[in-house]
Amino acid sequence: MKYQILAKDGRAKRAVVETVHGTIQTPVFMNVGTVGAIKGAVSTDDLRGIGTQVELSNTYHLHVRTGDKLIKELGGLHKFMNWDRPILTDSGGFQVFSLAGLRKIKEEGVYFNSHIDGHKIFMGPEESMQIQSNLGSTIAMAFDECAPHPCTREYMENSVARTVRWLERCKAEMARLNSLPDTVNPHQLLFGINQGGTFEDIRIAHADTISAMDCDGYAIGGLAVGESHEEMYRILDVTVPHLPENKPTYLMGVGTPANILESVDRGVDFFDCVYPTRNGRHGHVYTNHGKLNLFNEQFAKDMRPIEEGCQCPACRSYSRAYIRHLLKAKEMLGMRLCVLHNLYFYNTMMTEIREAIENHSYAEYKARKLEGVTGNYKDKQN
Amino acid sequence: MKYQILAKDGRAKRAVVETVHGTIQTPVFMNVGTVGAIKGAVSTDDLRGIGTQVELSNTYHLHVRTGDKLIKELGGLHKFMNWDRPILTDSGGFQVFSLAGLRKIKEEGVYFNSHIDGHKIFMGPEESMQIQSNLGSTIAMAFDECAPHPCTREYMENSVARTVRWLERCKAEMARLNSLPDTVNPHQLLFGINQGGTFEDIRIAHADTISAMDCDGYAIGGLAVGESHEEMYRILDVTVPHLPENKPTYLMGVGTPANILESVDRGVDFFDCVYPTRNGRHGHVYTNHGKLNLFNEQFAKDMRPIEEGCQCPACRSYSRAYIRHLLKAKEMLGMRLCVLHNLYFYNTMMTEIREAIENHSYAEYKARKLEGVTGNYKDKQN
Ligand SMILES: [Zn+2]
Ligand SMILES: [Zn+2]
Numbered sequence: 020m021k022y023q024i025l026a027k028d029g030r031a032k033r034a035v036v037e038t039v040h041g042t043i044q045t046p047v048f049m050n051v052g053t054v055g056a057i058k059g060a061v062s063t064d065d066l067r068g069i070g071t072q073v074e075l076s077n078t079y080h081l082h083v084r085t086g087d088k089l090i091k092e093l094g095g096l097h098k099f100m101n102w103d104r105p106i107l108t109d110s111g112g113f114q115v116f117s118l119a120g121l122r123k124i125k126e127e128g129v130y131f132n133s134h135i136d137g138h139k140i141f142m143g144p145e146e147s148m149q150i151q152s153n154l155g156s157t158i159a160m161a162f163d164e165c166a167p168h169p170c171t172r173e174y175m176e177n178s179v180a181r182t183v184r185w186l187e188r189c190k191a192e193m194a195r196l197n198s199l200p201d202t203v204n205p206h207q208l209l210f211g212i213n214q215g216g217t218f219e220d221i222r223i224a225h226a227d228t229i230s231a232m233d234c235d236g237y238a239i240g241g242l243a244v245g246e247s248h249e250e251m252y253r254i255l256d257v258t259v260p261h262l263p264e265n266k267p268t269y270l271m272g273v274g275t276p277a278n279i280l281e282s283v284d285r286g287v288d289f290f291d292c293v294y295p296t297r298n299g300r301h302g303h304v305y306t307n308h309g310k311l312n313l314f315n316e317q318f319a320k321d322m323r324p325i326e327e328g329c330q331c332p333a334c335r336s337y338s339r340a341y342i343r344h345l346l347k348a349k350e351m352l353g354m355r356l357c358v359l360h361n362l363y364f365y366n367t368m369m370t371e372i373r374e375a376i377e378n379h380s381y382a383e384y385k386a387r388k389l390e391g392v393t394g395n396y397k398d399k400q401n
Numbered sequence: 402m403k404y405q406i407l408a409k410d411g412r413a414k415r416a417v418v419e420t421v422h423g424t425i426q427t428p429v430f431m432n433v434g435t436v437g438a439i440k441g442a443v444s445t446d447d448l449r450g451i452g453t454q455v456e457l458s459n460t461y462h463l464h465v466r467t468g469d470k471l472i473k474e475l476g477g478l479h480k481f482m483n484w485d486r487p488i489l490t491d492s493g494g495f496q497v498f499s500l501a502g503l504r505k506i507k508e509e510g511v512y513f514n515s516h517i518d519g520h521k522i523f524m525g526p527e528e529s530m531q532i533q534s535n536l537g538s539t540i541a542m543a544f545d546e547c548a549p550h551p552c553t554r555e556y557m558e559n560s561v562a563r564t565v566r567w568l569e570r571c572k573a574e575m576a577r578l579n580s581l582p583d584t585v586n587p588h589q590l591l592f593g594i595n596q597g598g599t600f601e602d603i604r605i606a607h608a609d610t611i612s613a614m615d616c617d618g619y620a621i622g623g624l625a626v627g628e629s630h631e632e633m634y635r636i637l638d639v640t641v642p643h644l645p646e647n648k649p650t651y652l653m654g655v656g657t658p659a660n661i662l663e664s665v666d667r668g669v670d671f672f673d674c675v676y677p678t679r680n681g682r683h684g685h686v687y688t689n690h691g692k693l694n695l696f697n698e699q700f701a702k703d704m705r706p707i708e709e710g711c712q713c714p715a716c717r718s719y720s721r722a723y724i725r726h727l728l729k730a731k732e733m734l735g736m737r738l739c740v741l742h743n744l745y746f747y748n749t750m751m752t753e754i755r756e757a758i759e760n761h762s763y764a765e766y767k768a769r770k771l772e773g774v775t776g777n778y779k780d781k782q783n
Contacts, residue, residue: 055726060442060733064718085726093704093722101718322475336446336483340475344437344467351442351733 020208020235022266026377030259030286033376036236036267039206040097040105040157045267045288046372048279048365049073049107051296054080055090055100058296059358060351063102069331069359070366073105073157075291078150079114083133083140087153095155095203107291108156110147110212113240113272116165124164126181144188152196155203160238161189163212168244172218179214179225186211186229208235210269216241217250219257226261236267236289243273251278255285276305276368276392280385283372295365299358302346305365307391311339313357318343331363332356402590402617404648408759412641412668415758418649421588422479422487422539427649427670428754430661430747431455431489433678436462437472437482440678441740442733445484451713451741452748455487455539457673460532461496465515465522469535477537477585489673490538492529492594495547495622495654506546508563526570534578537585542620543571545594550626554600561596561607568593568611590617592651598623599632601639608643618649618671625655633660637667658687658750658774662767665754677747681740684728687747689773693721695739700725713745714738 026033036043050057050071057066057074066074076096081087090099096106115122115129122131128143142150147162163182166175189209197205211234215222229237239258242251255270262268269289270282279290295305302313306326311318313325324334325342333342333356345353368388375384403419418425432439432453439448439456448456458478463469472481478488497504497511504513510525524532529544545564548557571591579587593616597604611619621640624633637652644650651671652664661672677687684695688708693700695707706716707724715724715738727735750770757766 054730054732055723056730056732056734058732060737062714062718062734062738064714080730084730089702093702093720098704099720099723099726101720101723319471320475322480332444332446336444338475338481338483341437341481341483344481348436348438348462348466350436350438350440351737352438352444355442355733355737356444 028381049075049291060355069363078111087150091153105157107158110160110162144185148192210236212240238269259286295361299361309394333360410763431457431673442737451745460493469532473535487539489540492542492544526567530574592618594622620651641668677743681743691776715742
């Protein structure tokens with residue numbers, strides 16, 4: 020992997036990441052496809068049409084459902100989904116901690132029950148690396164504990180200490196897997212994950228420790244789990260400077276357009292979030308005049324596209340009135356069009372962000388975009 | 402409207418229909434979009450990509466849901482759906498008789514309750530024409546009674562006599578509506594509908610009567626409602642010769658690929674059916690080696706497309722194994738891909754049918770295709 024910073028504007032980084040599956044232009048928003056497909060009937064062919072750079076797949080879901088061994092046998096996730104650009108897989112940890120029923124955390128890993136059929140599963144650092152190696156993703160994430168929020172200082176100290184030990188084991192296991200003759204992607208990259216909740220000193224100490232462990236990139240996990248946006252920005256302010264500037268910085272599970280704009284300004288260059296897909300499925304669409312709820316009566320006769328000038332497959336062909344009709348009639352097409360627009364909106368915002376950093380006009384761009392995305396549509400119309 | 406027969410092969414007709422929304426090449430399979438969208442997240446942009454000539458919309462659904470008055474206000478169904486090719490609307494009669502709760506048939510029309518909220522609705526010939534005029538479809542269907550199957554001879558005689566009187570009223574009302582200054586489509590066409598169940602003499606007498614009434618085309622209704630395929634073919638054998646050869650002949654709600662192949666051979670040139678969409682949503686896909694159920698375990702590792710050589714959006718990019726994975730994971734994308742394949746399969750079959758008639762090789766083509774579509778996949782593989 021090669022990470023090269025092309026421009027900086029304040030703390031905002033504009034970089035390129037060369038991978039075995041092609042180049043990633045950052046800042047980048049990864050599009051989340053939980054079980055090897057973007058929810059909302061969106062295919063990898065569609066992703067190519069809306070400017071998606073990186074697809075994110077969920078290790079836990081693919082493990083308990085179709086099975087990573089089967090996917091390896093079929094040539095890996097890229098071949099299975101017909102996607103030749105980068106894929107990032109999460110470690111499965113977050114899903115284990117948020118979805119699984121009874122679970123027990125031990126030094127060796129986590130014992131839990133499948134959320135589908137309840138059968139007992141064990142996942143530790145080695146198992147997570149093995150599953151992600153079977154999937155053959157471009158970037159694998161280290162197996163960590165996303166500690167509950169809030170938790171005691173003592174709990175957090177024990178948790179991040181174990182996460183450091185787990186990262187050592189992840190690194191060793193990935194090195195072993197990448198050297199095997201039948202590995203799907205022998206160039207698989209590993210990102211470590213910083214934890215520590217909202218304890219600044221724990222975050223910093225942990226960031227320093229893992230930075231010394233020479234991962235291919237570093238994520239900040241355990242944010243956007245219930246703390247305020249201000250707390251999140253504060254943690255970024257203190258933590259990002261303790262992660263290597265010459266490697267990708269990934270803020271996991273974030274967030275709203277405003278969150279992304281603020282986090283880019285704090286040095287983050289990788290993002291992922293289910294908001295654009297989940298909101299799209301509920302008829303909530305992003306525009307530069309605020310978010311619209313297309314179920315609202317006010318759009319019943321509105322023959323304009325979701326956003327004037329938007330070049331997404333929804334806006335190029337269909338009106339707010341028609342999409343509202345589809346949503347009300349529970350036609351899947353309504354959800355699909357909203358999801359396509361939202362992903363296109365996010366992907367396009369990232370393009371704008373990259374251009375603004377290149378032009379050293381990020382502060383100005385951010386102020387203008389923030390005003391737009393947080394605007395109240397009704398007010399703007401009047 | 403201009404209907405021109407380009408070729409005949411036995412009783413099979415190969416024709417073109419010129420409409421205000423473009424030319425229809427027949428035999429044609431119309432793709433059913435119940436509430437102004439093809440179920441399975443398929444858009445009109447998608448239809449353009451899979452060779453759809455005519456979209457069929459359901460008058461009853463659009464009336465009770467979004468409302469034909471709103472659609473007229475927005476410029477009609479073509480503009481609403483962004484589809485500039487022909488649209489055929491049914492009369493609403495079939496849905497009233499099959500979906501609505503309590504209903505009462507009177508000389509003036511039908512009183513019934515909405516299947517959505519139970520509110521009382523009246524629909525007679527004039528109302529059906531008004532709704533279809535508001536939608537502005539290319540072809541409107543006459544309001545008829547689709548009599549229950551089976552029913553007594555007496556019931557059927559009364560029913561078709563009333564359907565003739567209703568057709569007179571439909572014609573008069575459509576002429577009036579087409580002459581109004583604010584009509585969405587002043588060139589709207591009207592197809593009459595032949596009824597009579599499986600009573601051959603009633604079918605023939607009714608066909609003779611409506612043929613003299615100079616409609617733009619004629620449909621055969623009340624088939625595929627529970628009678629055997631052989632009965633249906635027998636009724637076509639006796640009825641089609643009593644409908645004008647120099648006008649379109651439309652067999653409503655039919656059917657399987659085999660039904661279509663047999664009916665083309667009996668002079669039918671318009672078809673519609675929910676099978677390809679409904680089957681697709683359940684993972685049942687058509688091939689030239691029989692129908693496959695993609696939920697079956699045998700496809701778990703099958704990296705071939707649904708059908709080798711198929712140029713549909715599903716087969717060009719995705720494998721049976723991946724689509725099966727999507728279906729099992731309840732991802733909408735699985736349904737969408739199956740529906741796209743099935744519609745493409747039907748549309749492509751119609752192209753093959755037209756070529757075979759032009760080449761005067763329809764009998765040979767039909768025999769070969771019938772063997773393919775009715776084949777048992779498993780047998781063919783071994
Ligand atoms: Zn758009
Ligand atoms: Zn296909």
